[in-house]
Amino acid sequence: MRMSVGILSAIHGPADVHALDAAELPALCGEIRTTLVRYGHVHGGHIGSNLGMVEATVALHRVFDSPRDRIVFDVSHQSYVHKMLTGRADAYLDPAHHDSVTGFTNPAESAHDQFVLGHTGTSISLACGLAKSRDLTGGMDGGSGIRNVIAVIGDGSLSSAIAFEGLNNAAEQGGNLIIIVNDNEMSIAEDHGGMYGTLTRLRATGGKGGPNLFMAFGLDYRYVEAGNDVFALIEAFEQVKDTDHPVVVHIHTRKGLGLPPAKESAEARDSGIPMEGDAAVAAEDSMVFEGRHEANHWQDPDSTTGRPLGARKHYGSMAMAALEPRFATEPGLVVISPATPGSNGITRAFRERAGRHYVDTGIAEEHAVAFASGIARAGGRPVLATSATFFQRTFDQLQQELSLNGTPVTLLDFGGGLSGADNTHSGVFDIAMFGNIPGLTCLAPTSGRAFLDMLAWSTSQSNTSPVVIRVPGDTILNRERSGDLPGDAQDVTDMGSADDTCSNACSEKTTADGTATCPWSRYRTIRRGTTVAVLALGNTLPLGWRVVEALASDVRHPLDATLIDPQQFSTLDAATLTELTGCHRIIVTLEDGQLEGGWGDKVTAFYANAGLRDMRVLNFGAAKEFTDRVPLDALNERYGMTVGNITARIRSESRG
Incomplete structure (x- = not known):
């Protein structure tokens, strides 16, 4: 009205x-x-x-x-x-x-x-x-x-x-x-x-x-x-x-002038991202719902607020709760936020408890990356948390101050992937950006457990180079809450090495010269099959699982497909990709990011450059375009990121 x-x-x-x-x-x-x-x-x-x-x-x-x-x-x-x-x-x-x-x-x-x-x-x-x-x-x-x-x-x-x-x-x-x-x-x-x-x-x-x-x-x-x-x-x-x-x-001026005084908390005056409905109550009600922290145990505050957290606050709060107990014995462990902390689960209560172990640089993302590199060069282990859309502002620092210098900084990349965001806050470009920077390890966890294991490794003394962790999105969180996310320890086998999974251990492999390599450099095979292999990166793993189930459930022409969780997008697992050629003809890559210059393109190039012309690679992801407030379901339809479209293309190729 x-x-x-x-x-x-x-x-x-x-x-x-x-x-x-x-x-x-x-x-x-x-x-x-x-x-x-x-x-x-x-x-x-x-x-x-x-x-x-x-x-x-x-x-x-x-x-x-x-x-x-x-x-x-x-x-x-x-x-x-x-x-x-x-x-x-x-x-x-x-x-x-x-x-x-x-x-x-x-x-x-x-x-x-x-x-x-x-x-x-x-x-x-x-x-x-x-x-x-x-x-x-x-x-x-x-x-x-x-x-x-x-x-x-x-x-x-x-x-x-x-x-x-x-x-x-x-x-x-x-x-x-x-x-x-x-x-x-x-x-x-x-x-x-x-x-x-x-x-x-x-x-x-x-x-x-x-x-x-x-x-x-x-x-x-x-x-x-x-x-x-x-x-x-x-x-x-x-x-x-x-x-x-x-x-x-x-x-x-007075920010929030006109709202009831009781609602004028400092944190709630503006969030860093657009909000919806009553979760906002003008932006003053865009409360950062505080997770409870009891005996160093993080607890999703659904039971206290009646509202489930979104993925970025859920996993951000988990990360902060995992880091906080280490502050007492690790003086160089520092959390850095270039403003917008509440958007990423870095609550006011955490910031107060963290004291000198937390730094807000203000809206200065470029400085934040260079600052973090300086901390790491001096022996510290900084964790820099911000949105994918804001990391775009730091491209030169990511290349020069961070990767060229090889400093062990951990970047927590929030809000990456397809979304219905406006055209200024899309996170769809992060895989193409991060994945093409030399020396930067890019991890894509597909569960909260994997996320915390990766964070523990990247901030440990075992890691000696920069790492970006793509914080899981709502597709992962929703499946975790429903309890049916594929890939639990009892389901997982690896084509290359069974102990490469984050669930078994965070111990890294060593190369011939004795240097450590990333524990997630090998892809993880969740389900073994033949003919078709679905490689679902990060947030697309639930979609990949539904595709594999749909292929298997077709009573007329069932296909027993392989499902793989790549776990990272900084390198290609050549051993696994080569092994797939033994009993697969069709490789399907899924990514919730820009296809051109992205991860799937590299898989296609791998097979083409290896002269494996009989291997058919189907890439699914986003077009190179700006989108403005297009609903996520509509974007998935536009890009063919649906079970129906993907399975139809697979069946068409399998009959060819």
Whole structure:
């Protein structure tokens, strides 16, 4: 049912904001705030940051003239109000239209959105580019079509290295550029970094204290203490409108303003990932449900919350509970999170208990990887946990600081694989990225037990090189909870070596020169068969098991297929792949990642390069494309990742 809100429902664009009587602006802000809270209860999202930006966004659209004046919202977490004021209010007022807009800015939705943005720290750099192009093509009063350029960035995003690079460039470039720093004293969790003491002093002195971070860059600076006073903000923005030089307007806002005080816990103000329904309750209710930790025993908190954890929090909490007892005797064991800890099961209670063994670097993923490599070089065993989509930002550090130097850092890769996420937060590219970095061991556990065994090995003194562990997803967790995940110890045999499985031991093999090799370098055969071998990597193992069962259950043409759990995607198990040629004609690879450049491609190339032309390899995985909020079931259908399609292709090949 559509919510009827008087002023907001009549706003169809910035011109309507300009036309309002000034006395109506506070009421408009109130209606927007009410709408945000109701929207959050139903739909979820990054509500806390938007609640703090209501007055600032109304003031921006009151003073400036979008899209001639270009507004760039960093990471998009503060753009919901902007969307309401630029013709998309119905998406927030009417539940039937809640999914008609993304949670992020997107030029395909509106000319008022400049970029598709979902990763943090980039708005200043992007704004510098817009301003540079304007100044090269006619300037503000010429034919560029662009007047004021405004970058909106939160204080938490300032911890990102690219934000500093943008500030540095802005000062050198000169010309009209307005940088709005929304200081709500919070990132997704707490702010971390030395600069935040500077911001604290600026707030305490009304912007007059020193040192002033922004003026040190050579930027003009204004401070607005009343960041939730629409009239104070209008006055401040009018003062900097049409400026001929870069200026920072530092506004002090209250994150989550408008929610009941009892719900304003620091952790709950914003999650690092979009949420659904009541699990969000505006983002302030996006509680990180805390697992109980009793006598060093991790316990899934389903029984205490009534809600099962998703895979990333479930397995993340397991990992932290396994590491915590070791802190007392292993001083170099450190957990690192570049912000977003709660999303990955790194609870506030754990962080407090871990003390110096936990480091939040802020939103600085590149620094986090290099920092971890430094710890490892000095003899420590760091564990760096973040999302697959955020690891993309660290590619150079993964290659140079980590793999080239061979430092024993453990990376916990959360959220990898196919999902219905928006196009800025897809984890589908991680196998192709990690799997093509030399010297990086890439593990893909298919159970909680395997995950913990791999973590124990990678953080032990036995391991001497970098390791990424692809944290199991919901397909694995759901099968574990149902109790029918294939591959328990009593079911497993290995074609190569029976003691290579993580369930039997974590003891590594040694090469001729005495160096250790990964215990999971050999593939694990779960079910032996003939003719067809299904190699199901990581999260696709449950799908592979269903395919094998379906082939065997066909009463007319049963096929007794082999099922293999590869366990890793950094190398190919040539021995197992070669042995399969003895009694198999069809090899099927399954991966919930991009096919092109992925793992299955390498299996195909292995057989082709070996001259085994009689072996037919069928690869199943994702196309090389961006997808935006496509339901997971629809993606699986699109990519043929269904039991029906896979078995049909196998049968077609077997008859050929």
